[in-house]
Amino acid sequence: MxxxxxxxxxxxxxxxxxxxxxxxxxxxxxxxxxxxxxxxxxxxxxxxxxxxxxxxxxxxxxxxxxxxxxxxxxxxxxxxxxxxxxxxxxxxxxxxxxxxxxxxxxxxxxxxxxxxxxxxxxxxxxxxxxxxxxxxxKSDRWKGEVRGVRSVLDVAFTSPEWRCVFPMDEEQICRGILEEGLDDWVPVDRLVGLARELSERRDVSHRDVSEKVLAHLLRDSLANVGDLGENRFEAWSDDADGAVRRVIHALDEVGWEPAGNVCWLANTPAGDREAADRQVI
Known part of the structure; x- marks a missing residue:
């Protein structure tokens, strides 16, 4: 090598x-x-x-x-x-x-x-x-990020019909994050990217979209936010509103270019149920 x-x-x-x-x-x-x-x-x-x-x-x-x-x-x-x-x-x-x-x-x-x-x-x-x-x-963290890309690939390109993985409203962004979270932790980069895509099409602020989606996921106990430790997810101890403020502040600090270095999202059992129920046709 x-x-x-x-x-x-x-x-x-x-x-x-x-x-x-x-x-x-x-x-x-x-x-x-x-x-x-x-x-x-x-x-x-x-x-x-x-x-x-x-x-x-x-x-x-x-x-x-x-x-x-x-x-x-x-x-x-x-x-x-x-x-x-x-x-x-x-x-x-x-x-x-x-x-x-x-x-x-x-x-x-x-x-x-x-x-x-x-x-x-x-x-x-x-x-x-x-x-x-x-x-x-060579790190486990990088392996986790690459695994997250694989989850997007599986959703997008193995279905007989195209499935949209670039949602166009806040509810669909929440759904997309939770569906990806069924298989692995999701970097906040994914949420930011989807919010940016929506902002470009609907003349809304990607910062506002990100904050709204994050608040919904955390306040409804559908996901936790945290860091990746040694081979595991470590949830932050903040309450929902505090975690939202902390994430938005951290994203502001890096100019909304997180590059895998801000935080990750992990589905709660309720989030898994929500995503699984929506996948049933």
Whole structure:
């Protein structure tokens, strides 16, 4: 295993950043669209991937972005990758992620065994996340974040019909968070991303939407908010209103760019029942 992300990216010669997308849109990014904030790849390769097995109702693409190796040392390079992920996931109407050569297989998308081969991801409408630290990629916390992306994938792309994972009102955002929470803890990033998506379509404040949804989840005892400890969720001791204020303040402090570092949501038994009942047709 490569000891650094740079070493893994450059192992076969030139620096090749491999960006995958899975989504419902047929449209793709053109080469010039990877020119962001003065950084552009020397070459862009595009590969159409077979959507086997057949149950994956999705379009899958691989973009190979080639750079001169020294460009990886640019302190703005991780921010550049985040914007590429944001663009790619939006264009795909799905998920974009960064991984190393040889780490793609349909049976192992965002699974625990390859979490340490993924160094960035973005679900359309959410904030992109990129780490440039190999030790973070090996951590249980990172594995939990990648597992959260897998839960989105399972909901979105394994149904015979498309299911919307980008809800368009506050009630549906609550439902989406609880349904994802049936399988795992949900980073507050997910709520922020959905609120931002709603704000762009309805001319409302994503801050207000986030606060409203969070207050509903906590006051109705559908979810708890807390941190990820050593292999477990550690709920905060604040009451519902105090927890809401604490989360909103923490998000204000990071400019509403949580990047997995603010808090997580965990369904209560009531939240599980609510989500399970809504899934029954």
């Amino acid at each position: 490569a000891s650094s992300i740079r070493e893994a990216i450059c192992w076969s010669g030139p620096a090749v950043v491999i960006l995958f997308t899975i989504g419902r849109a047929e449209s793709r990014l053109e080469e010039g669209e990877f020119d962001v904030s003065g950084i552009r790849p020397d070459e862009v390769g595009l590969h159409e991937m077979s959507s086997e097995p057949r149950e994956w109702q999705a379009v899958v693409r691989e973009y190979d972005l080639t750079f001169e190796e020294g460009r990886l040392d640019d302190p703005d390079f991780p921010a550049y990758l985040r914007e590429c992920l944001r663009k790619a996931s939006a264009r795909a109407e799905g998920i974009a992620w960064l991984t190393f050569e040889g780490a793609f297989h349909f049976d192992h998308l965002f699974t625990d065994d390859i979490a340490d081969q993924i160094y960035g991801y973005c679900v359309a409408g959410d904030e992109p996340v990129v780490t440039w630290d190999r030790e973070i990629m």
